[in-house]
Amino acid sequence: MNLKSSFYSVTFLTILCLFVSCKEQYVSKSEVLIVSEGFKNPLGFYDVTPTFSWQLPVVDAVKNQKAYQIVVASSEALLPNNADLWDSNKQESSQSTFIQYAGKALNSRQKVYWQVKYWNQDNVASEWSAINSFELGLLNNNDWQAKWIGLPTKEEGVIGSQENIIHRPQYLRKGFELTKNVASARLYITAKGVFDVAINGQDVSDDVMPPGYTPYKKRIETITYDVSNLINSGKNTIGVEVAAGWHSGRLGWMKSFWSDTESPKIICQLELTMEDGSKEIIVSDASWKGTTNGPIRLSEIYDGETYDANLEIPAWTTNTFDDKNWKPVNAFDIINDIKLEPKRHTTVKSKITLETKEVVEKDGAAIFDLQQNMVGVPLLKVPMKKGETLKIRFAEMLSPDGTFYTDNYRSAQSTDYYTASEDGVVEWMPKFTFHGFRYVELSGFDASKSPSKDWVTGLVQYSDFEENGTFTSSHEKLNQLQSNIVWGLRGNFFDIPTDCPQRDERMGWTGDAQVFGPTAMFNANVYKFWASWLQSVRESQYDNGGIPWVVPDVLYNNKVSAGWGDVCTIIPWKIYYRTGDKRILEENYETMKGWVAYHETSSKDFISSMGGFADWLQPLPANGDNKGDTSHSLIGTAFFAHSAKLTAQTAQALGKTEDYNTYNQLYKNVANAFAEKFFDEKGKIKDVAETQTSYLLALAFDLLPEAKQANAKQYLLEKINEADNHLRTGFLGTPLLSEVLDETGEIDLMYKLLFNETYPSWFYSINQGATTIWERWNSYSKEEGFNPMNMNSLNHYAYGAIGEWMYERIAGIAPLEPGYKKISIAPQPNAPLNAASASYETPYGKVTSSWKIENNTFQLETTIPPNTTAVISIPANTSEALLLNGETFKDNEHIKLTKTTANSFEFLAQPGTYILVSKF
Numbered sequence: 001m002n003l004k005s006s007f008y009s010v011t012f013l014t015i016l017c018l019f020v021s022c023k024e025q026y027v028s029k030s031e032v033l034i035v036s037e038g039f040k041n042p043l044g045f046y047d048v049t050p051t052f053s054w055q056l057p058v059v060d061a062v063k064n065q066k067a068y069q070i071v072v073a074s075s076e077a078l079l080p081n082n083a084d085l086w087d088s089n090k091q092e093s094s095q096s097t098f099i100q101y102a103g104k105a106l107n108s109r110q111k112v113y114w115q116v117k118y119w120n121q122d123n124v125a126s127e128w129s130a131i132n133s134f135e136l137g138l139l140n141n142n143d144w145q146a147k148w149i150g151l152p153t154k155e156e157g158v159i160g161s162q163e164n165i166i167h168r169p170q171y172l173r174k175g176f177e178l179t180k181n182v183a184s185a186r187l188y189i190t191a192k193g194v195f196d197v198a199i200n201g202q203d204v205s206d207d208v209m210p211p212g213y214t215p216y217k218k219r220i221e222t223i224t225y226d227v228s229n230l231i232n233s234g235k236n237t238i239g240v241e242v243a244a245g246w247h248s249g250r251l252g253w254m255k256s257f258w259s260d261t262e263s264p265k266i267i268c269q270l271e272l273t274m275e276d277g278s279k280e281i282i283v284s285d286a287s288w289k290g291t292t293n294g295p296i297r298l299s300e301i302y303d304g305e306t307y308d309a310n311l312e313i314p315a316w317t318t319n320t321f322d323d324k325n326w327k328p329v330n331a332f333d334i335i336n337d338i339k340l341e342p343k344r345h346t347t348v349k350s351k352i353t354l355e356t357k358e359v360v361e362k363d364g365a366a367i368f369d370l371q372q373n374m375v376g377v378p379l380l381k382v383p384m385k386k387g388e389t390l391k392i393r394f395a396e397m398l399s400p401d402g403t404f405y406t407d408n409y410r411s412a413q414s415t416d417y418y419t420a421s422e423d424g425v426v427e428w429m430p431k432f433t434f435h436g437f438r439y440v441e442l443s444g445f446d447a448s449k450s451p452s453k454d455w456v457t458g459l460v461q462y463s464d465f466e467e468n469g470t471f472t473s474s475h476e477k478l479n480q481l482q483s484n485i486v487w488g489l490r491g492n493f494f495d496i497p498t499d500c501p502q503r504d505e506r507m508g509w510t511g512d513a514q515v516f517g518p519t520a521m522f523n524a525n526v527y528k529f530w531a532s533w534l535q536s537v538r539e540s541q542y543d544n545g546g547i548p549w550v551v552p553d554v555l556y557n558n559k560v561s562a563g564w565g566d567v568c569t570i571i572p573w574k575i576y577y578r579t580g581d582k583r584i585l586e587e588n589y590e591t592m593k594g595w596v597a598y599h600e601t602s603s604k605d606f607i608s609s610m611g612g613f614a615d616w617l618q619p620l621p622a623n624g625d626n627k628g629d630t631s632h633s634l635i636g637t638a639f640f641a642h643s644a645k646l647t648a649q650t651a652q653a654l655g656k657t658e659d660y661n662t663y664n665q666l667y668k669n670v671a672n673a674f675a676e677k678f679f680d681e682k683g684k685i686k687d688v689a690e691t692q693t694s695y696l697l698a699l700a701f702d703l704l705p706e707a708k709q710a711n712a713k714q715y716l717l718e719k720i721n722e723a724d725n726h727l728r729t730g731f732l733g734t735p736l737l738s739e740v741l742d743e744t745g746e747i748d749l750m751y752k753l754l755f756n757e758t759y760p761s762w763f764y765s766i767n768q769g770a771t772t773i774w775e776r777w778n779s780y781s782k783e784e785g786f787n788p789m790n791m792n793s794l795n796h797y798a799y800g801a802i803g804e805w806m807y808e809r810i811a812g813i814a815p816l817e818p819g820y821k822k823i824s825i826a827p828q829p830n831a832p833l834n835a836a837s838a839s840y841e842t843p844y845g846k847v848t849s850s851w852k853i854e855n856n857t858f859q860l861e862t863t864i865p866p867n868t869t870a871v872i873s874i875p876a877n878t879s880e881a882l883l884l885n886g887e888t889f890k891d892n893e894h895i896k897l898t899k900t901t902a903n904s905f906e907f908l909a910q911p912g913t914y915i916l917v918s919k920f
């Protein structure tokens with residue numbers, strides 16, 4: 001090597017060293033930055049005291065967080081060093097989720113930028129994360145200069161066979177002129193009803209039926225759109241369609257509850273910042289014009305949409321349209337009784353597209369089979385003749401003779417009509433309604449054409465959340481069950497949690513929500529969905545503390561039900577446990593207390609007389625009643641104790657010691673009274689019907705003294721045995737089965753119940769063709785056809801509650817501490833399964849657990865996310881060899897063997913991926 005080349009190599013090496021050592025000062029930046037309940041860079045955000053969460057990257061150098069720093073500023077340029085809103089400074093803490101903002105007060109419209117850095121377990125700093133942002137919406141009624149506007153639309157009419165109030169959809173527009181160039185534009189908008197907005201002929205968004213469904217007499221959610229790219233200098237036009245929706249349409253068992261006299265309206269405010277920094281504002285007011293002579297003649301959630309293409313109004317949202325024949329709208333001041341607040345979760349969107357799998361022609365009609373029961377609308381591409389009307393019907397199933405089964409829609413017409421204005425292929429989808437269906441029937445198309453699959457596509461619509469869990473196994477029917485659970489979720493998370501999506505209900509039944517909520521959290525990122533609906537629950541609580549049957553309370557009958565109203569204690573607690581966010585407890589604490597107080601007033605000597613729907617739809621009830629055989633008083637008392645206990649736990653988590661003592665004592669008093677009143681000294685039910693659900697409630701809610709507990713378990717097993725090892729549980733008992741049998745050590749029996757093929761069981765409905773969870777274990781059977789009861793939904797998520805156990809115990813992923821800071825990986829393999837795996841997005845990142853059994857060998861592959869630890873437990877013949885990542889197991893800095901029993905190994909593991917193999 002000559003001198004010159006050695007000089008170059010030394011220099012090169014020095015630069016390389018500098019680079020490497022410089023690199024070594026940092027570890028990779030954090031990812032997945034989130035504000036509050038799971039929002040990523042939201043626009044029109046609701047929260048002025050947000051929380052911040054982030055995830056550490058999955059890299060070898062990062063196991064845990066030692067410290068963090070968050071900086072928040074009013075402009076991107078100020079970050080990271082000149083944060084003018086908040087600098088948390090370096091905080092020694094391993095907390096990386098839900099850190100409360102503690103900076104300057106934030107205001108409506110404000111755009112806020114933030115980023116975060118952390119220090120890893122070795123105190124090595126990360127680089128600053130990417131800059132994220134949120135922009136607040138209009139937070140208060142006094143931010144609104146606009147007025148509610150609309151035409152008077154109330155007509156008496158008939159829908160189907162029912163007399164009803166009809167509100168014709170309205171078309172509202174306004175032209176305006178700008179002399180300057182626009183730098184940015186925000187449209188703040190909402191409706192009493194549901195709307196669709198366009199500017200200069202272009203759709204503003206693909207939201208479905210915004211703003212969604214809240215207790216409209218208390219609060220209406222507003223939506224913010226960035227419309228900077230749609231507005232020009234010079235002439236502009238804004239046009240809004242508004243239909244009845246949940247606000248003015250038929251809902252519940254009423255004509256129109258929220259407002260039978262008030263026509264749908266919109267309110268909107270277009271706020272413009274011009275290039276020279278000046279501001280302009282265009283508002284909804286009396287200068288707008290409107291018509292009801294548009295193509296959408298009628299749109300009702302239950303009944304469907306009627307569209308007449310002859311009445312289309314070409315280019316009505318553009319500047320070229322002349323609205324001289326339109327009427328001036330009526331304008332109304334906003335009133336402060338109804339709060340206008342930014343939407344707290346995401347709008348509904350078309351999320352999945354389903355192709356038609358089969359078409360058959362029957363009696364001049366064509367039936368399209370999507371082979372999946374779904375919720376949303378059809379996208380149609382159908383040849384038609386001018387003047388003909390296409391009739392579009394829906395069904396969840398066909399009768400054995402191939403005809404449409406629509407009895408279970410009850411009074412919901414669920415039928416769309418489209419009248420063609422010319423010959424040719426019509427492309428259309430309804431806009432302000434939705435249907436629950438697997439089959440679509442078309443009649444009235446161009447009879448010279450033969451129907452083909454591409455005429456109908458299913459657009460699956462639900463609130464815009466991501467799915468964040470997967471579960472799969474070696475058993476086809478168990479996988480079908482998981483699929484049915486997920487489709488039940490997709491079908492019933494239409495802005496609010498609904499009981500069912502197809503018949504004349506689609507309401508926020510509190511009991512159904514209580515039962516399915518925990519499973520929903522595994523399958524989808526629904527924290528903000530629940531947090532938002534719980535706000536509606538709080539707003540709907542009666543003055544006496546009662547929680548209505550449905551939320552929003554469209555029945556308004558002042559009635560309550562045990563096990564239904566308890567949604568207000570159960571769901572916040574479950575969310576807290578899954579997320580680790582105490583704010584959900586803080587927000588709901590007063591409501592919990594109010595509900596427990598209501599329980600108290602419904603009880604005498606702690607024994608409840610609340611009543612309600614009881615163990616709803618229990619199969620084979622001896623009394624023949626939908627409410628099942630379990631004593632109503634026993635159920636009421638059990639939920640009284642349970643809600644008192646959850647309120648005590650909440651008080652404890654919030655550091656309210658005195659309250660904790662009060663509610664814990666109350667729980668004990670109720671539990672004692674319960675045990676005395678309903679159980680004899682041996683732990684057997686006395687004086688009331690002995691049912692599986694009575695024992696399940698007593699054991700799951702921990703209501704019996706130890707002495708009675710062991711026997712009660714035996715009596716429960718006897719009851720199950722008496723039923724030929726089948727469940728006899730309805731809505732309230734079913735979710736408790738797995739939990740109780742598991743804790744009792746009866747995993748074999750729980751597997752037996754889960755894999756039962758005969759009635760009543762989960763697989764029974766699958767054997768009858770179910771592609772979603774049904775309302776009844778036997779909503780349909782091949783032998784007997786459709787269940788004749790008039791409540792017979794084929795998309796009713798409640799019995800899908802078993803999903804929680806599938807994730808937590810079959811795959812074996814469960815939190816050991818709130819928010820999965822400490823995780824349990826403890827799969828429970830059992831026949832007939834020989835493999836199962838699940839993944840779940842915890843607040844810290846993805847955790848996976850995947851096991852299989854082959855040749856008497858048990859193999860677990862698991863990934864533990866950064867900034868958590870896990871206790872892993874695997875079944876094993878512990879006298880035989882144990883392998884870690886293919887080699888004989890030895891403790892190392894990442895994983896240690898902490899416990900060995902005759903048939904299991906237990907480990908403490910740091911973040912990382914491990915493959916453990918034991919003899920089984």
Ligand code: BGC
Pocket residue numbers: 499500505509510511512613616791
């Ligand atoms: C709903 C249920 C609900 C029940 C109350 C039904 O009509 O569909 O799921 O919980 O009423 O009994």
